[in-house]
Amino acid sequence: MGDAARLRDDSGYPERTYAIGELADEFGLTLRSIRHYEDEGLLSPGREGTVRVYDRRDRARLALICRGKRLGFSLTEIKEFLSLYDTDGAQVGQMRYLRRMARERIAALRRQLADVQQTLTELTDIDDQITRHLRRQGADDATNEEGSRS
Amino acid sequence: MGDAARLRDDSGYPERTYAIGELADEFGLTLRSIRHYEDEGLLSPGREGTVRVYDRRDRARLALICRGKRLGFSLTEIKEFLSLYDTDGAQVGQMRYLRRMARERIAALRRQLADVQQTLTELTDIDDQITRHLRRQGADDATNEEGSRS
DNA sequence: TTTCTCACTTACCTTTACGTAAACGGAAGG
DNA sequence: CCTTCCGTTTACGTAAAGGTAAGTGAGAAA
Incomplete structure (x- = not known):
């Protein structure tokens, strides 16, 4: 011990x-x-x-x-x-590099953010369409009636 | 032809x-x-x-x-x-299923959205720290002085 | 006609990210 | 002492997503 x-x-x-x-x-x-x-x-x-x-x-x-x-x-x-x-132990030269990397990542993540958001709105649209469709048919849901808020 | x-x-x-x-x-x-x-x-x-x-x-x-x-x-x-x-040609039974799928995807995407957002704020923090560090050293940047707005 | 260019299929190769099995070590407990 | 549990290494296997090469075909251009 x-x-x-x-x-x-x-x-x-x-x-x-x-x-x-x-x-x-x-x-x-x-x-x-x-x-x-x-x-x-x-x-x-x-x-x-x-x-x-x-x-x-x-x-x-x-x-x-x-x-x-x-x-x-x-x-x-x-x-x-x-x-x-x-970055704690990095030299000045490294830091410039790291910052460039960070900024590239940030740019990529912003694109990804946009992708995710667009996909989200498309899927919530689809959800709504299906829900309305089922409602028109009177064949309405047994599953939970949770909406799709952003 | x-x-x-x-x-x-x-x-x-x-x-x-x-x-x-x-x-x-x-x-x-x-x-x-x-x-x-x-x-x-x-x-x-x-x-x-x-x-x-x-x-x-x-x-x-x-x-x-x-x-x-x-x-x-x-x-x-x-x-x-x-x-x-x-979903255009789907039967009612399928539609319930599809809606469930859509909602699962939506949930997953919301989690991913949160991940992306958190990573973004962390990386912009890091960018800022590096920038301030370089500025204190007088060793300021030659690269473009683009900020990091959300 | 010969030669490009674009496309096709078949088939094996490669990389990434692990899974899975075999065989072993050390500590704890009955 | 033997078992059980947790961990270790070595090494081969595998699924996913394509790369790459070889050989073929069909139409357009020189």
Whole structure:
């Protein structure tokens, strides 16, 4: 149990850590996936012997990875993306580069935002049409009568 | 040249058609991809002999396919998605189902919208931080001084 | 007629993002 | 001591979405 590595934190109290299984449960991933993200260089958790030990920042990165996946990015894109989040140790030269990357991402995300919004209005239109159609037929719904507000 | 299939339209004038190469150029796809979408049942263009002939509706479907891809959906998801757009010949039973599908998609898209928006604000924050950092260093930008408005 | 250009099919290849199995290690508990 | 649980590595498998090559055909142009 007792060893010195328990208090490796400036703030004086031991930081909470996570096992791979915990994170897998929390984010709905498999161990394989999380390890794969590490293989691809998106994560680099500490080790206690051979066992992976994740800290608060690893967990945050994992959350970003998941969001990136939900948005349809590839692991490679997500990797670049992640580098934008830890600019803390960057040199001035790097920062210009990172800012360019950030702005490109922003532009892409705005396009995606527009796509999502347009698709949303189209689908709510379709929903409305179907609903009106069913209503005209008197064949009205048994399912919940939830509308489609933006 | 002259054959009867040129006037297959109710409206009296010949509808404009597209060759596969045209569509590929227009949407920035390869022939292979377009044919692949057909293999997967997302498109079913007419044929003139062995040659594919796309009409207005095929073209519209292709546009939807591209948008779906930009949003990160798989071809299978896009296929379901497409079926929502031609409810015209559907029976009442189908319509309930389609409406359910539409509502599921809507819910998913709203989540995606939230993800995109959050990522956007985070990245604009990062952009601002970098910009301020560079400004403090006097090492200010040579690149365009475009801001990051929402 | 020969040569382009565009299109077609068939078929194997590649990349991404994991799944899955085999075999092993260490700690905890009955 | 043996089992169980959690983790580890190595390595082959696989589904999705196309790339790429080989060989064919048909119409237009030189």
